[in-house]
Amino acid sequence: MAAPESGDGNNGAARMVTLISSDNTRFEVEAAAASLSQTLQLTILDGGGGGGDGIPLPNVDSATLSKVLEYCIKHAPAAANGGAPNATAVDRAELERFDNEFVNIDQSVLYSLIMAAHNLEIEGLQSLVAKKVADMIKGKSPMEIRRTLGFPDPTPEEQAEMNAHMLEYGWAYE
Amino acid sequence: MQKDNQDDNISKLPNDILLAILDQLDVRDAARTSVLSKRWSQLPAMLSRLVIDVKNFRSNGAFKPSMDALIWVQPEDPKRLASMFHKLRVVNLIGVPEGCDLTWTMFILDAAPSLKELYITFWNHVCEMELDKERRRFNSCREKNVKWEAYNVEHHSLSTLTIFNFQPEDYFVRHIRRVMEVAVNLDDIYLYKRPACGWCRDKYTPRPSRYPSTKKQRCSLRNKMA
Numbered sequence: 001m002a003a004p005e006s007g008d009g010n011n012g013a014a015r016m017v018t019l020i021s022s023d024n025t026r027f028e029v030e031a032a033a034a035s036l037s038q039t040l041q042l043t044i045l046d047g048g049g050g051g052g053d054g055i056p057l058p059n060v061d062s063a064t065l066s067k068v069l070e071y072c073i074k075h076a077p078a079a080a081n082g083g084a085p086n087a088t089a090v091d092r093a094e095l096e097r098f099d100n101e102f103v104n105i106d107q108s109v110l111y112s113l114i115m116a117a118h119n120l121e122i123e124g125l126q127s128l129v130a131k132k133v134a135d136m137i138k139g140k141s142p143m144e145i146r147r148t149l150g151f152p153d154p155t156p157e158e159q160a161e162m163n164a165h166m167l168e169y170g171w172a173y174e
Numbered sequence: 175m176q177k178d179n180q181d182d183n184i185s186k187l188p189n190d191i192l193l194a195i196l197d198q199l200d201v202r203d204a205a206r207t208s209v210l211s212k213r214w215s216q217l218p219a220m221l222s223r224l225v226i227d228v229k230n231f232r233s234n235g236a237f238k239p240s241m242d243a244l245i246w247v248q249p250e251d252p253k254r255l256a257s258m259f260h261k262l263r264v265v266n267l268i269g270v271p272e273g274c275d276l277t278w279t280m281f282i283l284d285a286a287p288s289l290k291e292l293y294i295t296f297w298n299h300v301c302e303m304e305l306d307k308e309r310r311r312f313n314s315c316r317e318k319n320v321k322w323e324a325y326n327v328e329h330h331s332l333s334t335l336t337i338f339n340f341q342p343e344d345y346f347v348r349h350i351r352r353v354m355e356v357a358v359n360l361d362d363i364y365l366y367k368r369p370a371c372g373w374c375r376d377k378y379t380p381r382p383s384r385y386p387s388t389k390k391q392r393c394s395l396r397n398k399m400a
């Protein structure tokens with residue numbers, strides 16, 4: 001990422017803010033990237049997060065926050081363009097490639113990410129991860145879904161319930 | 175995931191997030207998640223949006239004369255389904271075969287009192303027509319003998335009805351009139367000849383085309399509706 005010097009606050013493009021994770025790691029990012037979070041946007045507009053202050057994020061650990069910021073930094077230029085109506089096909093393809101790669105990660109990381117995206121209200125990231133998880137469910141039988149998502153093996157009662165469900169809702173299993 | 179770490183972490187997520195995930199699934203995939211646990215079985219009732227792809231309710235690619243593709247809604251009492259559907263605000267019916275009696279879609283109005291937007295897309299797609307000439311022949315539904323009860327309860331929430339692949343045929347117009355009668359607070363009806371389609375956007379028209387597009391069509395449609 002480009003790391004321009006901490007601006008004086010009047011220059012929107014170069015302004016930096018500091019975010020502090022639950023385990024007290026400080027992250028300095030461009031205000032434009034952090035503003036992808038609806039939750040942070042107001043604080044940043046009010047001039048918060050600059051100088052030595054930093055915005056504490058008690059619900060997000062440093063591993064998750066660095067991943068979230070990686071997404072924000074990549075998506076900030078397009079978002080600043082108002083959804084990038086004049087982005088080239090190459091730019092869009094590059095973002096898509098980045099997104100696909102970005103969610104190609106361990107499930108527990110996916111869940112931390114979607115929680116953070118939810119708390120910070122980063123819409124694009126939330127739907128990106130939701131889509132990824134949905135893709136892991138699509139076209140699978142309940143048993144396969146259980147295995148994929150790491151559910152414990154079904155109890156005999158649960159197994160009986162699964163069989164009954166399949167009989168009653170045949171249309172969902174074609 | 176490692177074998178020794180078989181906690182279903184997904185169930186630690188709050189309902190809002192699980193619903194956002196279910197939102198991305200079609201109704202069949204979502205239905206299969208409802209047996210995962212007690213909690214998952216209660217989630218579909220909290221959904222506010224539902225996409226039903228009617229093509230998925232065919233058996234083995236052919237419509238049976240009884241239209242058993244749609245029969246899953248037929249035997250259910252709308253009052254019973256209302257507990258599942260009462261939060262629905264947006265329903266999107268896609269792949270609806272042409273030429274069918276549309277009365278069954280009224281059933282959704284009856285079961286979903288909070289519904290605000292209803293979208294119906296008929297199966298008449300340029301890209302599918304090319305790929306699926308054979309399938310289409312099977313699915314174009316000529317069976318009109320299925321009796322759906324006519325629901326006449328007033329619906330107070332519905333504000334927009336949008337139909338893609340609209341054709342100015344009598345049964346379409348009759349159906350729209352029926353919706354207009356039942357939905358007392360209906361504000362807008364949008365009719366499109368073609369939907370905007372991600373699959374064939376590059377090959378064919380990029381934007382949906384509105385109906386009626388000429389003055390003559392507009393007059394004729396108005397006469398039929400009145």
